[in-house]
Amino acid sequence: MNFYMKITSPAFKNNGPIPLKYTCDGENINPALEISDVPQNAESLALIMEDPDATIGTWVHWTIFNILPEIVLIAENSVPEKATQGLTGFGKPGYGGPCPPTGTHRYFFKLYALDSVLNLGLSAKKEDIEKAMKNHILQTAELIGLYKR
Numbered sequence: 148m149n150f151y152m153k154i155t156s157p158a159f160k161n162n163g164p165i166p167l168k169y170t171c172d173g174e175n176i177n178p179a180l181e182i183s184d185v186p187q188n189a190e191s192l193a194l195i196m197e198d199p200d201a202t203i204g205t206w207v208h209w210t211i212f213n214i215l216p217e218i219v220l221i222a223e224n225s226v227p228e229k230a231t232q233g234l235t236g237f238g239k240p241g242y243g244g245p246c247p248p249t250g251t252h253r254y255f256f257k258l259y260a261l262d263s264v265l266n267l268g269l270s271a272k273k274e275d276i277e278k279a280m281k282n283h284i285l286q287t288a289e290l291i292g293l294y295k296r
Contacts, residue, residue, distance in 0.1 A: 150184040150295045151184060151286060151288070152182070152183070152184045152185050152186065152286045152287070152288040153181075153182070153183045153184055153288050154180055154181070154182055154256055154258040154259055154288040154289065154290045155180070155181045155183075155290060156178045156179060156180050156181065156256075156290060156292070157178075157179055157181065158178035158179060158223075158293050159178065161290055162291050162292075162293065163292065163293065164292070164293050165178065165244075165254060165292035165293065165294045166178070166243055166296075167294070169244050169245070169291055170244040170245040170246060170294055171243075171244050171245065171246030172246070172296065173244070174224075174277070175242070175243070175244045176223060176224035176242065177209065177221070177223065177224060177225070177242040177244075178181050178223060178292075179220060179221065179222055179223040180194075180220070180221040180256065180286075180290070181217050181219065181220055182218060182220070182221070182258065183219065185216050185217075185260050185286075186260050186285045186286050188262060188285065189216040189260040189261060189285055189286075190216065190261060190262055190263050190264055191212065191213045191214060191215070191216060191260065191261050191264045191265065192214035192215075192218065192258060192260055192261065192265065193210075193211065193212040193213075193214065193258070193259040193261060193265065193276060193280060194209065194210070194211045194212075194214065194221070194256065194258050194259075195207065195209070195210050195221075195255075195256075195257045195259075195273055195276065196208040196210075196242075196255065196256050196257070197207035197254070197255055197257070197273070197286055198245065198247070198251040198252050198253065198254050198255075199253060199255065200247070200250070200251075201236075201252070202248070203248070206236040207234075207235045207236040207272070207273045208235055208236065208242065208243045208244065208245070208254065209235060209241070209242045209243065210232065210233035210234070210235060210240075210271070210272075210273055210276055211226060211230050211231065211233070211281060212230065212231055212233060212271070212276055212279075213225070213229065213230055213231050213264050213265055214227045214230040214264045215227065215228070215229055215230070215247075217258065218230075219231065222295070225291060229294065231267070231268075231269065231271075232269070232273045233267065233269070233270075233271035233272060233273070233275070233276055234270060234271065240269055244261065245292075245294035246296070247290070247294060247295070247296055249296070250295060251293055251294070251295040252293070252294055253281065253291055253292075253293055254277075254291065254293070254294060255289060255290075255291055256289065256290040256291070256292070257287065257288075257289050258285075258287065258288045258289070258290075259280055259284050259287050260284070260285040260286045260287070261280060261283045261284060261285060262283050262285055263281065263283045265279045266279070267279055282294055
């Protein structure tokens with residue numbers, strides 16, 4: 148029987164609205180994220196949260212890499228122990244919640260199971276993470292949230 152990695156949130160359903168609390172109009176903290184069915188041979192996990200509907204192109208809201216593969220929960224307003232946050236579109240590490248200027252935007256939480264640990268530092272951007280992950284991705288999972296100001 149094949150199991151595929153999943154990412155869900157107790158705060159919102161897939162393709163459902165992200166609560167105000169997790170946006171720039173609220174507390175601007177990350178929602179809790181639940182991870183399940185990680186491949187047994189995974190050495191680390193990586194997470195990229197992005198908005199492909201931004202007017203200037205895809206906007207990166209959060210990057211975390213070298214998440215321990217046994218992590219089953221990224222708690223609200225937290226970063227998993229030993230994980231590293233990379234730079235976002237805001238030019239700094241850490242979570243930056245949804246904050247669209249107009250209209251409804253989609254926010255993709257993309258989770259990657261990797262067969263290695265990434266040798267990257269705090270200044271890593273999404274492109275650096277994607278380049279380092281190339282040829283190391285075992286499985287992916289995705290959660291989409293919506294937000295309209």
